[in-house]
Structure formats: structure tokens, C-alpha cells
Amino acid sequence: MESRKPRINVARRTRQWLLAPLVVITLAFGWRYPLVGFIVPLVMVIGLIGGVIRGRYVCGNWCPRGSFLDRVVSLVSPKRPIPDFLRGSAFRWTLVAVLMGLMVYRISLNPGDIMHWGRVFWMMCLITTAIGVSLALFLHPRAWCSICPMGTMQNALGGHKHQLKIDASACTSCGLCARACPFGLAPVEHRDHGIMEDRDCLKCAECTAACPVGALSWPGEQDKRGSEQAA
Numbered sequence: 001m002e003s004r005k006p007r008i009n010v011a012r013r014t015r016q017w018l019l020a021p022l023v024v025i026t027l028a029f030g031w032r033y034p035l036v037g038f039i040v041p042l043v044m045v046i047g048l049i050g051g052v053i054r055g056r057y058v059c060g061n062w063c064p065r066g067s068f069l070d071r072v073v074s075l076v077s078p079k080r081p082i083p084d085f086l087r088g089s090a091f092r093w094t095l096v097a098v099l100m101g102l103m104v105y106r107i108s109l110n111p112g113d114i115m116h117w118g119r120v121f122w123m124m125c126l127i128t129t130a131i132g133v134s135l136a137l138f139l140h141p142r143a144w145c146s147i148c149p150m151g152t153m154q155n156a157l158g159g160h161k162h163q164l165k166i167d168a169s170a171c172t173s174c175g176l177c178a179r180a181c182p183f184g185l186a187p188v189e190h191r192d193h194g195i196m197e198d199r200d201c202l203k204c205a206e207c208t209a210a211c212p213v214g215a216l217s218w219p220g221e222q223d224k225r226g227s228e229q230a231a
């Protein structure tokens, strides 16, 4: 397989620069204009639908907070490895129960007032963004994403779908895919299995762009390339 210059996923990064301000807008205006808080459940519903189809694809490509962490907060993050306990199921599902329980409880205090709902969503966004930014400043830009309840649910719903393919015969074990991954994952460690088995893969295609020998691809891609070459 021919070698090529490592690239970045320009389309994704441009999209993230456009999505990142949504976090600031929600936090800045959500208390005064509570309906702005409804951006939160909208993103949650999109995340869950996306989760059923492609696991954490929405986390990696369309989440405003993920975009904010990747594009803005990462500029000042020390990018230390994410500790294993933050990636473990016990901690993650406990946090799902605590944060979802808190949200439902707060809404139940005044369920007939739509403005109250908006304020609760705003408060959830404030709490989780504060934790996310703090973790990014001391640890890794996406440390929050390893425990984010939406990410945990997307992982469970469809983490096994549309998995990254690894051509072990082409891979030179250079490790550039691991260095490009915004979530600290290492596709190269899965080369012997032929697919990226980690259900937390964000399907962001930063590693496919970075791989200098084109050893990484998505389901259907190589078939498409093959039929184009044959035509």
C-alpha cells in the first residue's frame, strides 16, 4: 500500500468550531432566557438516536460540548492519560443514575412550568460543563467524555456498530493513529483483530486521516474504492 502524508479531518474540525459557541450561548443566556436550556434535551435526543445507529458518532462529530473541549479547552489542557477508573462501567453507570436522577428530581419540583424545565436543563449543562472543563484543565480535554452519561448510553446502545476497520497487513505500527485520537484511544493496539473493538471510539475519523498508509477505513469504504477502481 502506498504511503501518503498524514492529514487532519478538516470538515470535522470546521464543524466543531461552529458548534462550540453553542455551549457558551446556552450557559450565558440560559438562566435569563430559560427556553435556551432546551438546547440540552435536543442534543440528548440527537445523541440517543445517533447512538442506536453508530454508537458515539454524535459525541465525536456533532456534540457542542465535545466540540468546545476539542477545539477550545484542549489548547490549554496538559493532555495527561485518562485514568482507567474513569473508563470503567461501575463509575460511569453510577454517574448516569446520579445525574439523570438529579435532573428528574429537579423537574418534579415544578413539572407544570416550562420555564422551570429550561432552568433545570441549564443547570445540568452548567454542572457538567464545569466538571468537564475542570477535568480538561488538569487531565485530558476529553476526560469528561469518558464519564458523560450521554456517552455511556451511546456506548451501550451502538458502540459495536460501524466499527473502524484495521488492515493489519498494511499497518506499520507507527502509532500516528493513537497520537491523532482526541479520546486517547489507540487503534494500532487492535490491529490483530482487524477492527477497533473499543465501544468508546468516537468515529471521528481523525485516525483515518492521520494514518500514512491508509490502513484504517470504515465499513463499506474499501468495497466502494474497489468498485471505483474496477469501473
Ligand code: SF4
Binding pocket: 166, 170, 171, 172, 173, 174, 175, 176, 177, 178, 187, 188, 210, 211, 212, 213, 214, 215, 216
Ligand atoms: S493504523 Fe496506526 S499504527 Fe498502523 S500504520 Fe496507520 S497510523 Fe500507523
Ligand code: SF4
Binding pocket: 060, 164, 180, 181, 182, 183, 184, 185, 186, 187, 196, 200, 201, 202, 203, 204, 205, 206, 207, 208
Ligand atoms: S480511534 Fe479514530 S475514530 Fe475512534 S475516536 Fe480515536 S481517532 Fe476517532
